[in-house]
Amino acid sequence: MPEGPEIRRAADRIGKALVGKTVEAGSWPFPSLQQADSLILGHEVLSVTSRAKAMLIRFSSGWTMYSHNQLYGRWTVHLKATDPRSNRSLRAEFLTDKHAVRLWSATDIVLVPTPEENAHPFLARLGPDVLAESVSKSDLLAHLKSKAVHRKKAATLMLDQRSFAGLGNYLRSEILHAAGVHPDDRPCDLDEATLKRWADCIKSVTVQAYEHNGTTVDLKVAEASKARGEPRRMWRHAVFCRNDRPCLNCGELVVRLRYGGRRLDYCPTCQPSSRSI
Numbered sequence: 001m002p003e004g005p006e007i008r009r010a011a012d013r014i015g016k017a018l019v020g021k022t023v024e025a026g027s028w029p030f031p032s033l034q035q036a037d038s039l040i041l042g043h044e045v046l047s048v049t050s051r052a053k054a055m056l057i058r059f060s061s062g063w064t065m066y067s068h069n070q071l072y073g074r075w076t077v078h079l080k081a082t083d084p085r086s087n088r089s090l091r092a093e094f095l096t097d098k099h100a101v102r103l104w105s106a107t108d109i110v111l112v113p114t115p116e117e118n119a120h121p122f123l124a125r126l127g128p129d130v131l132a133e134s135v136s137k138s139d140l141l142a143h144l145k146s147k148a149v150h151r152k153k154a155a156t157l158m159l160d161q162r163s164f165a166g167l168g169n170y171l172r173s174e175i176l177h178a179a180g181v182h183p184d185d186r187p188c189d190l191d192e193a194t195l196k197r198w199a200d201c202i203k204s205v206t207v208q209a210y211e212h213n214g215t216t217v218d219l220k221v222a223e224a225s226k227a228r229g230e231p232r233r234m235w236r237h238a239v240f241c242r243n244d245r246p247c248l249n250c251g252e253l254v255v256r257l258r259y260g261g262r263r264l265d266y267c268p269t270c271q272p273s274s275r276s277i
């Protein structure tokens with residue numbers, strides 16, 4: 001599933017095509033979009049943004065289209081004249097003077113009045129969006145030290161959208177590796193310096209993934225690997241999906257664990273358990 005950085009990049013791409021433009025035509029075959037002809041058609045797109053893994057498109061009618069792609073939804077942006085040729089089911093189509101923006105296959109789509117968008121059940125349950133500029137590293141540190149979470153395992157905490165909205169599987173593995181935190185450690189097991197490093201990495205790894213197309217490994221390591229002609233899957237991440245291969249930091253073999261059926265890859269050398277020391 002795309003994580004916060006991928007959805008934010010998609011929002012940027014869609015925003016370039018739509019913001020400031022009037023929706024001149026389109027189709028909205030999805031049942032929850034029946035009011036689109038009056039609430040979208042002929043209205044200007046004011047903004048396109050994301051919150052965690054949700055996309056929000058706001059219109060001058062005072063309404064917002066909320067959508068969540070889950071595993072299968074997909075956005076496309078084309079010039080209006082381009083035939084998109086997709087076997088997927090079209091859910092929403094926005095045509096401006098130049099572009100065609102389409103949403104395919106998603107099933108979690110709804111129109112809500114813009115002032116009420118935070119009351120949407122998914123958004124109402126979200127904690128601070130890690131990518132939001134208003135969320136600082138010290139905010140993240142304060143949350144890690146809060147009573148609400150200080151006895152939760154790192155592996156659980158990193159996917160808790162009420163704590164760190166927008167993180168998913170690959171960011172979980174990569175943040176914990178960058179911070180040197182064992183997935184079974186809890187904030188209460190760690191010293192101040194480690195907690196601070198963990199909070200810093202939650203922000204910096206996620207922001208780097210947003211700015212560098214999902215690359216979470218140290219950028220110098222990525223450049224060196226690229227220069228050797230290695231494929232992206234070899235250098236995109238430091239540990240995620242590198243199980244049974246050498247850790248890019250220390251050479252130890254990366255180990256795959258599962259928590260609630262979801263994979264987590266980690267390096268036993270870079271991420272020793274604080275609980276066994």
Ligand SMILES: [Zn+2]
Pocket residue numbers: 247248249250251252267268269270271
């Ligand atoms: Zn390592």
